[in-house]
Amino acid sequence: MSKKVLVVGGGIIGLSTAYYLQQEGHQVTVLDKSGMDGGASYVNAGYLTPSHIIPLAAPGMMAQGIKYMFNSSSPFYMKPRFDWDFIKWSWHFNKSATKANVERAIPLIRDINLLSKELYTALWESKDLGEFQLEKKGLLMLYKSEAEGLHEKEVADRAAAEGLEVALLDRNQLDQLQPNLVTDIKGAVHYECDAHTTPDQLMGKLKDFLIQAGVTIKKEEEVVDFSVNGSQITGISTNKGAYAADEVVLAAGSWSFPLAKKLGLNIPIQAGKGYRINLNRPTAVKIPAILMDAKVAVTPMAGFTRFAGTMELSGINHNIMRKRVESIAKAASAYYQDLSITEAEIDAAQCGLRPVSPDGLPYIGRTQKFKNLTIASGHAMMGWSLGPATGKLVSELIAEKKPSMALEGFSPDRKF
Template sequence: MGKKTIIIGGGIVGLSCAYYLSELGYEVTVIDKSEMDGGASYVNAGYLTPSHIIPLASPGMMAKGIKWMFKSASPFYMQPRLDMDFLKWAWYFSRSSTSSHVEKAIPLIKDINLLSMDLYGDMHASGNLGNFQLEKKGLLMLYKTTKEGNHEKEVALRAKDEGLEVRELTKDQLNTLQPNLSDEIDGAVHYLCDAHTSPNEIMQNLKRYLSENGVDFKLREEAIDFTFQNKKISKVITNKGSYEADDVIIAAGSWSQNLAKKLRLKINLQAGKGYRINVKRPTDVILPAILMEAKVAVTPMKEFTRFAGTMELSGINHKIKTNRVRAIAHAAGSYYNGLEISETEISAAKCGLRPVSPDGLPYIGKTSKFDNLTIATGHAMMGWSLGPATGKLISEIISDSKLSMDISGFHPERKF
């Protein structure tokens, strides 16, 4: 067997790291505090989104956050709280929300998304994870107002400049592609470059494949500390024992910041809560779509339709705010004729926490303090889309192989 590698975190990023490292012959152990059957990797919209070239930290977002701060059902909600980590994050987020930052981020986001989409395709073609859902029908951006329409058309032009396939749709073209839409919808932009999946299916198949191929899973076990000396981590300590490691990967999502503190590292993150509703009956939804004014994602998955959304910065907790779930349900009914989400479906809603960096870009790479530590977190709303690319890049970093792309913009110690 190869070197002992400990991965802390069993979401799509952690499992993707395990997938590519195990292929290289590394002895991989994944430690996760949960049963690995819920969270952001299971409740997301399942999108693979080269089209999402604009980072969360962009001009006007901080103003929206402040405006919506006291509207707990708003799409982007920052819960007011006197927490130093949150206040630092908010300050860095504000500083990052500039046009120059967006321009630097666009090619990085595009390149890593395209890499990840290719890798999902490779996984699908290999048959290792079964014949999972991977459909390239594109993504509709549905808008009701001229303001949102003009904004998305500007993004579409920028996406075309980056070589992405996108087109504007007339109402007639839209209604042909996706019948039964509300008359209030003014138009749409169709990003043909995008694809979609069913996350639960892939996660279950990935766990099975990795287990069958020698990856050791430590479930319901929480990493709480480390043994280290000079620039090397020797052991990962959990609430149940300790594990020797040649390499350590922190891919613990929203919990990564607290783990980094144990190593005297500063990884600035906030947990961004998202919600999902599954509707397990016919909905007439044919194409994945984002309901722009409501910031709700709609995905036709295997055997059900998923409605997902919101970015709630309220700390690490899994409290479900029913008014936020109802806002998603209301949006669905206002964009699709005759669609009414029931109280039973609303009450079955789940949430997940996405790790959000201040500039909206992931942390991928080594730190200067430890030779055998690699960070893989901070993907915000693109975690599902970027999982395989991150795993592949981490495997290349650890094995000292040629990188699939330039990752200097994702450095864990970058300044904000």
Template sequence: MAKNIVIIGGGIVGLSSAYFLHKAGHQVTVIDKSDITSGASFVNAGYITPSHIIPLASPGKIAQGIKWMFNSASPFYMKPRWDVDFFKWSWYFHKSSTKEKVEKAIPVIKDINLLSFDLFKAMKASGDLGEFQLERKGLLMLYQTQKSFDHEIDVAKKASFLGLEVKELNKEELTKLQPKVLVNAEGAIHYECDGHTTPTEFMPKLVTYLKSVGVIIKTNEEVIDVAFTDTKITSIKTTKAQYKPDEVVMAAGSWSGKLSKKLHISLPLQAGKGYRINVERDTGITIPSILMESSMAVTPMQGFTRFAGTMEFSGINTIVRRERVAAIVNGAKRFYPELDILPNEIDAVQTGLRPVSPDGLPYIGRSKDLTNLTFATGHAMMGWSLGPATGKLVSELIDAQKTSMDISAFNPNRKF
């Protein structure tokens, strides 16, 4: 039976949910406070990463964050501030950062990433969006020190055990793979299982397709209130209109926590700001790479190379911290000594806010309090990678179908 569904949020997760819900025969309206041309879904590294099996909340991460707290240029920056929600989230993050919880999360993260990769491929094969970049060149984890190698080889062994394709490369082998650019690295771990896209190409094509098939997309429209009874959302009020949906999908990214409060639901979530710089000229870089000691990502996209990185917890804001931008520029130079990022490229930097749950796993599932509310948020650094999978799972949940995978680990009602 067709339902009238409102999706709050027009990022990759919200639009992917609209895609699969429309395919299932529902009438879908997407509401976004922006014009859907910027934000985390546009400034990310474009990775589809089955290899990213370790959640953000891992042993030693909080200690590292505290160590870096007063260095605003650090890769993992937690701005000191008086914020009760941030204190609670930090405590939950600490509780989640155990070896046992990480080991439990690893196979689930792998499974949802593989599901999403298959769905990206299916979306391309369908022709719905026309032609778009979807390549599987893998991901190079470039290292300069023994410490970084020791850390990554341990992850690689876990990935290989789970059946993911991974290879160890020495300096000579790395040079053969990247012959057109000088790479200052001792070697790399090559996760051949990974793929990449160009977000600024994919997102507009997805919006265009959704509009063409009758999905209603409301931009520059902010949700300001949500009315509900004891068990059901009855209406959504925005800055421009009022809606009375049968079902609601909360896919508002970093704003999901604040909106959930309007429903008297506590959803621990913090905004993790990332930065990106685009270099619109030939860099010679042809394979996506993580520069380990610089804690940043490099991706060859359609028409440019993207340098992206940092995780900054400073609340919901789009303030550009120049010291963090400089850290990306310097980090790139450390690995690519012959590559200069130019002042005009630096000035065009953009930021995006990634919604981070305390354990680094997304919230995908039905609310236990409101029968017509489904959560689809909290993906941390995997939002782009997991967009289609989340959309597919959301459509299955709303249609009360068996989900494509076990999603109990993503339960939005879980305790920390």
């Protein structure tokens, strides 16, 4: 049965949800407060990462965050501030950063990433969106220090045990795959299971397809209130109008938390800012890589190379801290021979806000309070990777079909 579905949020999660909902025959309207031409869905590293099986909330992360708290150029920066929601989130994050949480999360992260990679591949093969970059060259974890190498080899062993394709490379093997690396890189872990895309390219094609397919996309419309009748959300008011709804999907990224508050729901999320620098010129980068000691991601995209990174917990804002961008830029010459990032390229850096949950798992599913509300947020650094899977799962819930995977671990009502 066709339903009127309002999707709040026009990032990769919201647009993927709209894609699968329209395929089910629903009348879909996407509402987004921005111009839908920037933010986390556009500035990310473009990775599809089954290899990223360890959640952000892992042992030692909070201690690392506190250590870096007063270093604004560090890879993981928590801005000191008195913000009650941030304090509560930090408390829940610290409680979640346990071995037990990691063990519980690993199969969930693996399965939803593999599902999403299959769906990306199906999108690419279907040509629904036309041609877009989807390359399955894997992901190199490049390390200089023995400590980083040993740590990543442990993760690689676990990934292999989970059935993921992974290879350990010495320096000679590495040079065959990725020439022009500096001499002090000792080796790499190659996650052959991973793939990459160009986010800007795919987002544009996805928007064009949805509009042609009859999906209504409303840009620069900020949700200001919800109309509620008992356990049913009947509509949404924006700064420009009002919309009736049979179903509502909250996929507003870092803004999902304050919007959920309007409904009396507690969906803990903090905005984790990341930065990107584009090099619109030829480089020697052939294979996506994470520069481990610098915590920087590098991706050869369609027509340019992207350097991206950092996790900055400083609230909802798009202020660019130049020190953090410069740290990313320094990594280029520290890992690749004869490659340096110019001042002009640094000046053109952009940022995006990733929605981070306290336990490192996204929120995907219904809430007990409202029968017709589905939450799809909190994906942190895996938002791009998990877009299609999340959209597919949400569409299955709304169509009352059996979900493609169990969703209990992603419940928005879970306790911390």
